[in-house]
Amino acid sequence: MIFLDWILGLLGGWLALGLAGLFALRNTDFVARVLFPAGSAIGLALAAFALLALFDVPETAILAVGLPDLPFHLRLDGLSAFFLLVIGAASAGISIFAAGYFRHGEGTPPGLLCLEYHVFLASMAMVVLADDAYAFMVMWETMALSSYFLVTANHRVPAIRQAGFLYLLIAHVGAIAILLCFGVLQANTGDYTFANMRAQSLSPLWASVAFLLATVGFGAKAGIVPLHVWLPEAHPAAPSPVSALMSGVMLKTAIYGVLRVSFDLLSVQIWWWGVLLLGIGLITALFGVAFSAVQTDMKRLLAYSSIENIGLLFVGIGLGLLFKAYGMTALAALALTAALYHVISHAFFKSLLFLATGSVLHATGERSLGKLGGLIRRMPWVATLALVGVLASSGLPPFSGFVAEWLLLQSFLFTTGLPNSFLNMLIPVVAAAIALVAALAGYVMVKFYGVIFLGQPREPNLAHAHPASPLERTGLVWLGAGCVLLGVFPVQVIGAIDPVTQVLLGDGIATAVRTNGWMLLAPISVERASYSPLVFLLVVVGAVWLTATLVHRFYHGRVRRAPPWDCGFPAQTSRMQDTAEGFGQPIREIFAPVFRMRREVPSPFDAKPTYKVSIEDHFWHWLYLPLGRLTEGIARLVGRLQQGRIAIYLLYSFITLIVLLLVAKW
Amino acid sequence: MVTLSGIVAQILAIVVALALAPLLTGWVNQWRAWLQNRSAPSLLQPYRMLHKLFNKESVLAESASPLFRIAPYIVFACMALVCGIAPTLSTDLPLATAADAIALVGLFALARVFISLAAMDIGTSFGSLGARREMLIGFLAEPALLMVLFSASLITQSTSLANIVQTIAHQPFAIYPSLAVAGVAFTFVALAENARIPVDNPATHLELTMIHEALILEYSGRHLALIEWAASLKLLAYSCIGLALFLPWGIASADTPLAMLIALPVLIAKLAVGGIVLALIETINAKMRLFRVPEFLATAFLLAVIALLVHVLLGA
Numbered sequence: 001m002i003f004l005d006w007i008l009g010l011l012g013g014w015l016a017l018g019l020a021g022l023f024a025l026r027n028t029d030f031v032a033r034v035l036f037p038a039g040s041a042i043g044l045a046l047a048a049f050a051l052l053a054l055f056d057v058p059e060t061a062i063l064a065v066g067l068p069d070l071p072f073h074l075r076l077d078g079l080s081a082f083f084l085l086v087i088g089a090a091s092a093g094i095s096i097f098a099a100g101y102f103r104h105g106e107g108t109p110p111g112l113l114c115l116e117y118h119v120f121l122a123s124m125a126m127v128v129l130a131d132d133a134y135a136f137m138v139m140w141e142t143m144a145l146s147s148y149f150l151v152t153a154n155h156r157v158p159a160i161r162q163a164g165f166l167y168l169l170i171a172h173v174g175a176i177a178i179l180l181c182f183g184v185l186q187a188n189t190g191d192y193t194f195a196n197m198r199a200q201s202l203s204p205l206w207a208s209v210a211f212l213l214a215t216v217g218f219g220a221k222a223g224i225v226p227l228h229v230w231l232p233e234a235h236p237a238a239p240s241p242v243s244a245l246m247s248g249v250m251l252k253t254a255i256y257g258v259l260r261v262s263f264d265l266l267s268v269q270i271w272w273w274g275v276l277l278l279g280i281g282l283i284t285a286l287f288g289v290a291f292s293a294v295q296t297d298m299k300r301l302l303a304y305s306s307i308e309n310i311g312l313l314f315v316g317i318g319l320g321l322l323f324k325a326y327g328m329t330a331l332a333a334l335a336l337t338a339a340l341y342h343v344i345s346h347a348f349f350k351s352l353l354f355l356a357t358g359s360v361l362h363a364t365g366e367r368s369l370g371k372l373g374g375l376i377r378r379m380p381w382v383a384t385l386a387l388v389g390v391l392a393s394s395g396l397p398p399f400s401g402f403v404a405e406w407l408l409l410q411s412f413l414f415t416t417g418l419p420n421s422f423l424n425m426l427i428p429v430v431a432a433a434i435a436l437v438a439a440l441a442g443y444v445m446v447k448f449y450g451v452i453f454l455g456q457p458r459e460p461n462l463a464h465a466h467p468a469s470p471l472e473r474t475g476l477v478w479l480g481a482g483c484v485l486l487g488v489f490p491v492q493v494i495g496a497i498d499p500v501t502q503v504l505l506g507d508g509i510a511t512a513v514r515t516n517g518w519m520l521l522a523p524i525s526v527e528r529a530s531y532s533p534l535v536f537l538l539v540v541v542g543a544v545w546l547t548a549t550l551v552h553r554f555y556h557g558r559v560r561r562a563p564p565w566d567c568g569f570p571a572q573t574s575r576m577q578d579t580a581e582g583f584g585q586p587i588r589e590i591f592a593p594v595f596r597m598r599r600e601v602p603s604p605f606d607a608k609p610t611y612k613v614s615i616e617d618h619f620w621h622w623l624y625l626p627l628g629r630l631t632e633g634i635a636r637l638v639g640r641l642q643q644g645r646i647a648i649y650l651l652y653s654f655i656t657l658i659v660l661l662l663v664a665k666w
Numbered sequence: 667m668v669t670l671s672g673i674v675a676q677i678l679a680i681v682v683a684l685a686l687a688p689l690l691t692g693w694v695n696q697w698r699a700w701l702q703n704r705s706a707p708s709l710l711q712p713y714r715m716l717h718k719l720f721n722k723e724s725v726l727a728e729s730a731s732p733l734f735r736i737a738p739y740i741v742f743a744c745m746a747l748v749c750g751i752a753p754t755l756s757t758d759l760p761l762a763t764a765a766d767a768i769a770l771v772g773l774f775a776l777a778r779v780f781i782s783l784a785a786m787d788i789g790t791s792f793g794s795l796g797a798r799r800e801m802l803i804g805f806l807a808e809p810a811l812l813m814v815l816f817s818a819s820l821i822t823q824s825t826s827l828a829n830i831v832q833t834i835a836h837q838p839f840a841i842y843p844s845l846a847v848a849g850v851a852f853t854f855v856a857l858a859e860n861a862r863i864p865v866d867n868p869a870t871h872l873e874l875t876m877i878h879e880a881l882i883l884e885y886s887g888r889h890l891a892l893i894e895w896a897a898s899l900k901l902l903a904y905s906c907i908g909l910a911l912f913l914p915w916g917i918a919s920a921d922t923p924l925a926m927l928i929a930l931p932v933l934i935a936k937l938a939v940g941g942i943v944l945a946l947i948e949t950i951n952a953k954m955r956l957f958r959v960p961e962f963l964a965t966a967f968l969l970a971v972i973a974l975l976v977h978v979l980l981g982a
Contacts, residue, residue, distance in 0.1 A: 374789065376731045387733075387783075394779060397765070397772040406768050409812075413819060428974035431816065432967070435809035442775055443805045446782050450797060455789030456729065526763060529825040535764035539750070543743035544736070551888050555720045564727035564788045564884055578786075578794030586802045590960055 003053035004061050004076045004129075007084065010049070011125050013042045014118040021114030028103065031110040036099035037471075039118055040092045046125065047088030054081040054499050060131065066138065073193050075131035078499035079264065082340065083128040083256045085496070089482065090248050090347040091121055097355045097475025098241035100468070101362065107154035113239075116153075120146040120245065127253050133182035133192040140178065140253075144171040147250060150242040151234050163233035170230045174220025178257070181213035185265055197265045207266050211273050214261040215280070222254035222310045225284045226619040231307055232291075236299035236367070240358025243299060247306040248351035252343050255313055259336075262321060263504040271420070274322030277314050282433050285311025289440040290591045293447065294584040294615050296369050298357045301448055302350065305393065308437060309346045313339050315434060316408055319415070320505075322423070329507035331414055334523055337509055338407035340497045345392065345400035345486050352389035352479035353448075356382050359472055360452060363465040369448075369580035374457040378465040381473050383453040385480040390449045392483040394442035398533035398540075400486035403493075403521070405438055410529055440587075447583040456574035488533045490521045581613065588615070596621060675756040675926070682930070683749035683906075687898035688712035690905065690941055697945035712898065716891050724887030727788045737784035738885065738892040744777040745899035753831045753917055754906045755929045762828040767815040770827065770907075771808055774859070777896070778804045785881040796880030799956065803865065803877065806963035807855045813970030814855065817848040818911050820977050827907070835914035844977035847969055849912045854966035856904040858959070861897070863948040865959055875953065902937075905944075909936050 017035050024030045053059070058077035065072055076084075098117070102110050123142040130136035148171070152164035186192050187200040202210065216227070223231035235243045262273065288308030295301035316339030323332035357367075359382045366372055376383035392399035412431035418424050457463060468476070486493055491513050498510035509523045516522045522530040551557075566572050588595065596616040602609030641652070692712045699706035708714075726735070750761045751770060765773065782797035782804075819825045821842060822833035834845075858865040861878035870876045882893050910917060916932035954962065 374729070376733065376787070377729070391776075391779070394775070395772070396776045396779060397769050402769075402772055406772075409768055410825070413816060413825065424978055425975060428813075428816070428978060429971060432809060432813050432971045432974070435812045436805070436967070439775070439805040439808040442779055442808075443801045446779055446786075446797065446801050450783055450786035450794065454731070454733070454783060454786040455794065520763060522763075527824055527826070527829055529766050529768075530763045531766055531769050532764035535761070536747075536769065539747050539761065539764070540740070540743045543746050544739040547739050547742055547746075547892065551720065551892070555888060556723070558723040558887075560723050560725050561728050561730075562725050564729070564790050566790070567792065572790070574789060576791050577789050578791065578798060583794070583798050586798065586960070589957075 003049050003056060003081075004059040004074065006049050007046060007053070007076065007125070007129075008061070008063075008074075010042050010046045011122045014039060014122040014125075017042070018115040018118035018122075021111040021118070023111070025109045025111035028110045031114045032099050032102055032471075035114050036095050036102070039121070040095035040099070040475075043088045043090075043092035043095055043121070045088070047085050047092060050081045050084035050088055051496065054078055054085065054496055063135075066134065070134055072135035072138075073131035073195075074126075074129045074135070075194070076129060078503040079256070079259060080128045082497065082500045083252060083343075084125055086252055086344050086347045087121070087125050087128070087249055089344075090351050090479070091245065093348075093475045093478035093482070094241050094244045094248070094351055094355065095121075095475075096478065097244075097358070097472050100471030100475070101239070101241055101355075101358055103362075107156050108149075113150070113153055116146050116149045117242070117245075120150060120242075120250075124250060124253055128256050131194045133179075133186070133194075133197075137175070137179060137182070140175060143250065143253065144168065144175065147242070147246060151238040151246075153239055153242070154237075157237075160237040163230075163237040167230040167234035170220050170227060174217045174227070177213045177217030177220070179217075181210050181217055181261065184210040184213065185261070194260075194265060198267065201267050204268075204270060207268060208270060208273070211262055211266060211270075214258060215277070218254040218257040218261075219280070221257075222251050222314075223284075223307050224280050224310060224314060225287045225307070226623055228284070228288075228307050229617060229620060229624060232300050232303040235303035235306065235354075236297060240299075240354055240361060243302075244351040244354035244358070247303065247354055248347040251306060251310055252347060255310075255317070255339075255343055258314075258317060259504060262317075263324070269321050269325040271322055271325040271423075274318045274320070274325055275423070275426075277318030277321060278430060279318075281311045281314030281316075281318055282430055283311070284308070284314060285437045286433065287311070287594065289437050289444060290587060290594050291615075291617070292444045293440060293587040294595065296580045296584075297367050298360070298369055298372070298448065298452060299354070299367060301369070301444065302353055302357065305441065305444060306346075306350055308441060309342065309350065312404075312408070312434070312437065313342055313346075315430070316342060316411075319408075319411055322418070323411075324505060326419060328417070329505045330509070331411060331417075332505050333501040333507045333509050334407065334414070335411040336501050336504060337494060337497050337523075338404055338411055340500055341407055341486075341490075341493065342401075342404035344493070345404050345483070348479050348482040348486060349389045349392040349399075349401060352476060352483060353386060353393060355472070355476055355479065356386035356389065357452075359468040359476070360465075363468070364462055366459070366462075369451045371459045372452045372457075372462065373455045373574065373577065374453070374462065375465060376453040378462070379453075379467045382468050382476065385473075385476040386453065387449060388480040388483050390445040392487065394445040395438045396442070397531075398487050398537040400483045403487055403490045403531075403533065405434075406521075406531055407523065408434065410523060413529075414524070443587070447580060451580045451583065455577050458574055458577065458579075488537055489518075490531075490533060491516075491518050494521070588613075594618070669758070672758045672760045676750060676759050676761055678926070679754050679756065679759060680746060680750045683754060683899060683902055684746065684895075686934075686937075687749075687902040688716060688895065690902050690937055691898040693938065693941045694901075694945050694948075697942050698948055701945055701949040712894075716895055719886075719891035719894070720888050722887045724889050727884055729788060730884075731787050734784045734787040734884075735889070737780045738889040738896070740780045741777045742892045742896045742899075744773050744780075745896040745903065748773050748903045749899055749906075751827060752903050752906045753828050753910045754933060755917065755926055757828040757832045757835075757917060759828055762826055766825040767819060767827050767830070768812065768825055771812045771815065774811070774900075775804065775808055777900075781881055781893070785884075788884045790884065792880045792883050796877055796883070799877045800881055803858050803959060803963065806960060806967055807858050810851055810855045810963065810967040810970045811859070813967065813974055814848045814852045814911075817844045817970065817973040817977055820974065821845070827910070831910045831914045831917060834911070835917055842977075843980060844973045845912060847976055848973035849908075851966045851969035851973060852908055852911070854962065854969070856908060857947065858963055858966070860901045860904055862944065864951040864954045865962065867953050870953075875956070877956075905937055905940050906933070909933075909940060
């Protein structure tokens with residue numbers, strides 16, 4: 001009972017910090033210098049306790065809050081502890097960054113932001129601790145509401161209010177699905193505790209209904225296609241630390257929900273669930289990466305990249321489900337380990353990248369990729385750490401993203417043992433698509449980094465960009481270090497993931513991995529596949545050092561600075577560099593059918609030629625606008641009932657009464 | 667197990683690769699010149715070139731950041747490590763356990779990302795143009811290469827390059843239909859990745875059509891030397907991986923000095939033939955338009971996926 005109590009105490013601490021913010025509504029200094037750093041320390045402590053609890057037996061508690069006879073049941077098992085670890089570790093970096101970031105208040109007074117921020121954090125932690133549907137839904141909604149207020153922090157901008165509304169709308173569509181899912185899971189017993197749901201054995205039909213509802217509900221929060229439309233609007237609208245929290249951490253609570261329902265609460269798994277998640281994940285990943293390649297707003301680019309990563313997570317979970325359904329738990333453990341590895345790795349690198357855009361935004365006031373450039377010379381810290389995030393995000397060795405990708409591809413390679421030959425045929429195609437997504441992610445990240453940090457400043461005012469404050473740097477360093485350490489010590493990280501797969505599958509890969517020592521990652525056996533990122537890193541760094549030393553020793557180290565080669569055209573300006581649009585152009589051409597593209601090309605005779613290209617989402621026009629029109633139409637029909645005269649309303653009551661009497665009689 | 671002989675073989679493999687790589691480039695250049703009825707440069711010309719470049723001072727653009735200066739070293743280190751894990755002479759390589767086939771693809775990608783970022787660093791039009799094109803080729807070539815390696819690893823049940831080669835080399839002679847298809851895909855990818863005709867022209871200096879040359883336009887002196895050397899290493903690594911996967915006979919599996927002694931001439935002979943074939947391909951083909959390159963690489967990608975499917979269907 002120790003860890004859960006401590007963790008609840010820490011969450012209480014977050015709430016207390018939030019309330020303290022209320023008493024210092026406009027005292028930016030106090031909020032930034034005291035409250036946010038304290039929140040960061042609590043995050044760190046939470047991560048530490050979660051790490052300890054991970055290897056401990058599950059703990060339960062009953063909190064007598066809420067309605068009478070309906071207390072909150074809480075449970076801390078391996079799965080919750082792992083996600084608490086992610087929440088704590090990522091928020092520690094984000095909070096300390098936020099301490100340096102919220103300087104002027106973004107429309108909302110800083111004290112209020114502090115309250116919303118810490119309620120958001122605490123509710124995310126409570127979501128993964130909840131052990132009954134009631135506590136889960138209350139916390140889930142608290143999370144949605146607090147993040148809505150955070151997204152609309154700068155509520156004077158109409159576009160931000162709109163983005164927030166869209167977010168709230170889809171969050172509630174998802175919440176309804178989740179609520180219905182719990183309704184199915186309790187199987188008419190009236191007992192909404194998760195313990196009761198685990199005990200039920202549903203028929204395949206109802207189990208599938210529950211699974212589908214969970215997929216829709218949690219998918220809406222995670223941003224799977226076609227429920228993704230809120231994500232590229234809401235994430236960029238929020239202040240950067242909030243974007244980082246939402247992308248890096250909040251999306252993971254949805255992943256938690258999918259895992260909890262499909263592996264833990266449902267007692268059996270059916271193979272086509274796995275295929276469904278695999279398909280959804282693949283479409284989402286391809287869609288996300290194609291759209292992120294053509295974005296010209298740096299935060300939207302990252303939001304679409306989050307969609308891509310959520311897709312990859314769903315692919316991993318789907319593969320795990322597939323293996324589990326066929327009773328191949330060892331392989332299911334491998335696939336789920338890959339997914340969970342990606343959960344923690346994405347939490348770190350995506351938070352890092354969002355925070356880096358925050359620093360850039362603060363320093364320059366620009367979000368558009370077309371107006372940035374050359375910031376590596378003005379902001380070397382942010383640029384260096386963003387490079388770490390970019391490399392991790394591209395899935396390059398020896399950083400964190402690569403390990404997850406490696407494990408996922410390994411689990412694909414062993415799929416051919418499935419008893420279903422049709423699936424055996426399908427799986428290599430999926431693996432190929434995953435490889436394509438990973439390679440495209442590299443393209444996107446080179447665009448992101450190159451256009452913001454490299455090249456010449458595209459606008460004159462970038463020359464005044466100021467470097468990030470020390471607190472901001474601290475947050476970035478923490479997250480960057482996470483990206484490196486998660487990449488270099490996979491055996492230890494898998495040791496921490498093992499309790500989760502033990503909870504979900506009763507199997508894990510850590511024992512197999514540990515037999516090969518602490519340096520070598522070999523999930524099945526060394527003969528089959530192995531990877532040692534530490535050796536990899538040391539060899540590359542050593543080779544760089546050795547080459548540099550030898551070259552300087554045997555030749556020389558002379559360098560002369562000169563203007564860059566202008567190809568005989570001396571009138572070059574920084575506006576002639578390749579732009580973000582230019583970098584996205586090949587992708588626009590190759591994946592043209594995916595986009596809804598409008599282009600205005602100038603004619604040769606225009607006095608002031610302009611070129612315009614706008615890229616929209618098909619789903620918006622295929623699904624959301626028709627739905628919106630339908631809703632409006634129905635509302636208008638219903639509106640006809642509202643005549644505004646008392647006689648008519650009395651008539652309605654009278655007719656209703658007659659009809660009811662007839663029904664009763666009949 | 668890391669053995670002393672393994673370490674010796676490892677160091678030997680890297681040193682031989684470093685020493686041989688410019689020779690292969692020179693050999694290909696010589697044959698290309700002969701096939702095109704030109705008088706050929708000396709076989710040792712690449713070495714002279716490297717020596718000359720190392721001796722020259724490096725001229726850096728005024729705005730170059732540290733990233734620009736370190737990128738050539740990283741690219742060179744990546745390619746050296748690739749040569750360390752690709753089974754050239756022996757399959758008993760300690761480094762091969764540290765990085766398998768997927769990590770090999772990752773290494774190529776790492777080098778590509780760094781050279782592309784460095785090209786964007788100066789902020790000239792050509793640098794970023796080259797970076798965009800390089801990444802365009804990369805994002806199609808990388809999954810294709812991965813799928814080729816997957817076909818091989820499905821046959822051998824291993825993603826370790828050394829194990830793949832050892833298993834294929836030491837089986838009774840058999841033709842795998844999947845490997846045959848994968849071989850074609852690999853050839854396509856190798857041509858694209860090494861900036862060869864029909865995708866890119868290593869001899870061009872016409873800015874609008876070039877890819878690799880546009881990337882490194884701003885480099886000079888020792889930095890350029892390292893990049894050129896790395897390009898030679900990449901060509902050698904691709905040739906060795908191709909030969910090891912599709913014609914693996916003759917590679918030493920035990921580290922007896924005798925086996926290594928036999929392996930080296932066999933490798934050189936295979937590389938010499940491979941170089942002539944490459945020169946021939948470059949002579950009889952024309953460079954294609956840039957917009958056709960995605961189609962070319964998509965074909966490679968599809969072929970590689972078909973190779974995988976063929977393996978699943980036929981079990982071979």
